[in-house]
Amino acid sequence: MMNKLNEQPDETGTDNNQHSDRRILHPVRSRNDWPRIAPEGEAMRRIAVVDTETTGLAVEHHQIIELCMAVVLVNDAGRIAAVEVVRSGLVDPGHPLTAEIAELTGLTDQDLAGRSIDEEQVAEMLASCDGVVAYNAAFDRPFVEKMIDRHVPVPWGCAMADMPWRKLGFESGPQGYLLNQAGYYMPSAHRAKDDVLALIQLLDHVCADGETVMAKTLAAMDAPAWRFEAQGAPYGYKDDLREQRYRWAWGRLHDVWHKHVRAEAYQAELDWYVSTIGKDPVIVPLPASERYRFHTTWTQA
Structure with missing residues (x-):
């Protein structure tokens, strides 16, 4: 009923x-x-x-x-x-x-x-x-x-x-x-x-x-927030990403490590990523209407 x-x-x-x-x-x-x-x-x-x-x-x-x-x-x-x-x-x-x-x-x-x-x-x-x-x-x-x-x-x-x-x-x-x-x-x-x-x-x-x-x-x-996506990061960096609290998303057009980044952590996270991975991440604006959704429902970067 x-x-x-x-x-x-x-x-x-x-x-x-x-x-x-x-x-x-x-x-x-x-x-x-x-x-x-x-x-x-x-x-x-x-x-x-x-x-x-x-x-x-x-x-x-x-x-x-x-x-x-x-x-x-x-x-x-x-x-x-x-x-x-x-x-x-x-x-x-x-x-x-x-x-x-x-x-x-x-x-x-x-x-x-x-x-x-x-x-x-x-x-x-x-x-x-x-x-x-x-x-x-x-x-x-x-x-x-x-x-x-x-x-x-x-x-x-x-x-x-x-x-x-x-x-x-x-x-x-x-x-x-x-x-x-x-x-x-x-x-x-x-x-x-x-x-x-x-x-x-x-x-x-x-x-x-x-x-x-x-x-x-x-x-x-x-407040603003962003999703940092490690698109194209070599496989050998997976442990670094995991330790930095990136999470693995699967089942989209591409599989990707990702992290929800807030304004106060933005620059430090970008500096870490560039110094560790050797290039910029893909950075996607993350309005609150999109936050905390299941990763297969994200808007594609």
Whole structure:
């Protein structure tokens, strides 16, 4: 049966407290702890916050079994002024879940039997927003675009890759670990709605420099970036490229090592490439509407 994404019920929660010499962790705020309407007269950006649960890690072979999407309103200071809606839905993958995925998500084959999500509704929600944020956008975006079978040209930001966590005094790691360092804990995890509410909480956290995680993520989304492609690099340089965190893309008109490069790293990356490989890379502008897509869907350089 075809199901629309459903508004999610409430759970209890409390706001975070200030840092002290003894850290108290508070539960992530529930859906009903967030306003649904932003104050009038303030400029707001509509941002979709997305999380997926899937049958596995490889988008070529696996698929979404649960999707949650919240639409939040963000003011000029980067604070989340309202959470308009939180919707989620389940998808029957057409085969039994592995024991690992069932244990990880808490979902069963019975939970998923006959379930589906209206892909048009998902695409319309994405298109209605000024941007999308996921904790690991390079994972979630390819699965979402596979499910809806189209590219919605909306900017995407990544709360993991776009954030200078270490510079802000955090030890980087999974979303739940960062959330703990911000003073919160997830009452449950690895269900999409729980992860979205936890990400909203983390995005609204004010860092030591006075800016929120959301403000920093959106600033990175708005900033220019490029894809450096090692087209024509001799095979013998593959280990150098791998150590420099280039990734291998296959299945396009040509196979290629590539790297997402931000403005602050541009010159250093170019200098490294020229001194190591001996020539310039192919440099492709990478607007946020193209970032974190699966490599077989890139625009050809």
